[in-house]
Amino acid sequence: MNKVMVIGGSDSGGGAGIQADLKTVTALGAFGTTVITAITVQNTLGVQSVHAVPPDVVGDQLDSIMNDIGTDAVKTGMLLNEAIVAVVSEKIREYGIDNVVVDPVLHAKDGSALLEGNAAVKKLISELLPLALIVTPNIPEAEILCGISIKQPAHLEEAARVIHGLGAKNVLVKGGHAPEDWPSSKKGVIEDLFYDGKDFRRFVSPKVDTGDAGSVHGSGCTLASAIATGLALGKNIEEAALSAKEFLNDVIRRSLKVGRGYNVLDPSGSVGKHGRERKNQS
Numbered sequence: 297m298n299k300v301m302v303i304g305g306s307d308s309g310g311g312a313g314i315q316a317d318l319k320t321v322t323a324l325g326a327f328g329t330t331v332i333t334a335i336t337v338q339n340t341l342g343v344q345s346v347h348a349v350p351p352d353v354v355g356d357q358l359d360s361i362m363n364d365i366g367t368d369a370v371k372t373g374m375l376l377n378e379a380i381v382a383v384v385s386e387k388i389r390e391y392g393i394d395n396v397v398v399d400p401v402l403h404a405k406d407g408s409a410l411l412e413g414n415a416a417v418k419k420l421i422s423e424l425l426p427l428a429l430i431v432t433p434n435i436p437e438a439e440i441l442c443g444i445s446i447k448q449p450a451h452l453e454e455a456a457r458v459i460h461g462l463g464a465k466n467v468l469v470k471g472g473h474a475p476e477d478w479p480s481s482k483k484g485v486i487e488d489l490f491y492d493g494k495d496f497r498r499f500v501s502p503k504v505d506t507g508d509a510g511s512v513h514g515s516g517c518t519l520a521s522a523i524a525t526g527l528a529l530g531k532n533i534e535e536a537a538l539s540a541k542e543f544l545n546d547v548i549r550r551s552l553k554v555g556r557g558y559n560v561l562d563p564s565g566s567v568g569k570h571g572r573e574r575k576n577q578s
Contacts, residue, residue, distance in 0.1 A: 297327050298325070298326040298327065298368050298525075298528040298529050298530075299326060299327045299328075299329065299366060299367045299368050299369075299528060300321045300326045300328050300329070300367065300368065300369050300370070300371065300521070300524050300525050301328075301329045301331060301358075301361055301367040301369070301370045302314055302317035302321065302328055302329070302330055302371045302521060302524070303330075303331040303333060303354075303358070303370065303372045303373065303375070303384055304317060304331075304332075304333055304334075304371075304372065304373030304374045304375070304401070304517070305332070305333055305336050305346070305373065305374035305401075305410065306334070306335050306336060307336055307338055307514075308336065308337055308339070309338050309339040309340055309513075309555070309560070310554075310560065311340060311513040311514045311558070311560035311561070312404075312405075312513050312514035312516075313373060313374060313514075313517060314332060314373075316514040316518050316521065316561065316563070317330075317371060317373065317517055317518075317521040318330065319518075319561075319562075319563040319564060320517075320518050320521040320522050320543075320563045321521055322563075322564065323563040323564040323565075324522060324526070324529070324543070324563075325525070325529065326525045329361045329365055329367065331354060331357040331358050332354075333348070333354055333374060333375055333376055333380050333384075334346055334347060334348050334349055334376045334380075334410075335349070336374075336404075336410075338404070339555055340513060340554065340555030340556060340557030340558045340559075340560065341406075341555065341556060341557035341558075342404070342406035342408065342557065343404045343406055343408040346376065346408070346410070348377060348380070349380075351377075351379040351382070351383045354380050354383050354384065355383040355384075355386075355387055358383075358384070358387040358391075362387075362391045368395060368528035369393075369396075369397065369524040369525070369528040370388065370393050370395065370396050370397065370524065371396075371397045371399065371520050371521050371523070371524035372384060372396070372397070372399065372424065373399045373401045373517055373520065374401040374410045374411070375401070375424075376410065376411060376412060377411070377412050377413070377416050378413065378415045378416040378419045381411075381416055381419040381420050381423060381424055382419055382423060384424065385424045385427060386423075388424075394429065395429055395524065395527040395528065396427050396428050397428070397429065397430055397431075397432065397520050397521075397524040397527070398420075398424055398425065398427075398428040398431040398432070398464070398520075399431075399516055399517065399519075400420060400431060400433050400437050400441060401437075401517075402437050403436070405511070405513055405558060417440060417441075421441060421462055425459070425463045425464045426462070426463030426464070427463075428463070428465065428466075429464075429465050429466060429527070430465065430468060430523060430533055430537065431459060431464040431466075431468070432468045432516065432519060432520050432523070433459070433467075433469060433470065434469075434470045434472060434516065435452075435469065435470070435471065435472075438452075438455045438456075438459065438469050439455070441455075441458075441459050441462070442454075442455045442459050444458060448478070449480070452469050452471075452489045453489065453496060455469060456469050456489055456491035456496070457491070460491055460493050465492075465493070465533075466490070466491065466492050466533050466534075467489075467490070467491045468488055468489070468490050468491075468499075468523075468537055469489045469491075470486075470488050470516070471486045471488050471489065472486050472515070484503050485500050485501060485503060486500070486501050486502075486503055487499070488501075488541060490534065490537055492533070492534070497534070499537070499541045501541065501542075501545045502545075504545065504548045511558055511559070512548055512558060512559045512560070513557075513558035513559065513560050513561075514560060515544060515548065518543075518544055518547060518561055518563060519540050519544045520540075522539070522540035522543045522544060523536045523537055523540040525540075526539050526540055543563075547561045547562065547563050548561065550562055550565060552567060
């Protein structure tokens with residue numbers, strides 16, 4: 297049985313965080329375990345509050361999983377503070393976990409901080425990035441990690457090189473936040489940049505119309521969890537990244553309007569399928 301450990305915050309709205317991770321891992325055919333770092337009070341409209349899990353409890357959860365179930369890959373998401381980043385990094389080193397996917401979650405879609413303070417960011421850069429088989433920042437996150445202002449497409453390659461130099465073995469800079477005046481945006485596509493330390497590869501996909509919500513919630517969590525699952529299933533890193541991107545594109549196409557805010561994803565397709573069946577039967 298292929299296993300994926302997801303480390304991150306709980307999303308009470310079910311659209312992102314640990315909930316999105318588990319849905320993705322299950323949909324792609326692996327068994328998911330969880331290490332909860334924080335409890336967020338949120339829905340499709342935004343984050344109302346965030347409550348940290350004590351760092352020693354975060355470490356205990358990881359110990360419990362590794363001393364019994366084990367894992368084939370790890371995905372980290374929301375780590376919230378410096379102490380949690382430190383304990384997660386320490387445990388990954390202790391157990392010698394190689395397939396580590398780091399989604400450097402810094403802010404929620406509504407702008408709420410999900411990694412608090414410069415010390416936490418520095419700890420993530422110095423301790424966690426060198427353990428990452430791949431790191432998956434969006435453009436604003438990449439700017440913070442590398443210290444470069446990304447104002448044109450050429451800056452993406454420079455940013456990826458710098459982030460790779462921080463220790464991550466592979467970098468996938470997501471292009472969903474590209475400015476409207478970039479060539480990719482004008483063409484109606486999203487370009488993600490993959491860098492393995494030697495070569496660049498662009499993953500190009502059409503922008504998906506998500507209806508009146510205008511955007512989706514949980515896409516970064518879903519992508520990183522899909523990469524981790526691909527690794528757990530035996531794919532190499534480029535294969536895992538590309539197949540995860542294709543999976544995300546498909547999931548975005550069937551996003552759901554469950555509340556009054558952002559659309560959410562349905563990785564298994566079961567919610568949307570059952571809804572369509574009920575509609576067809578009525």
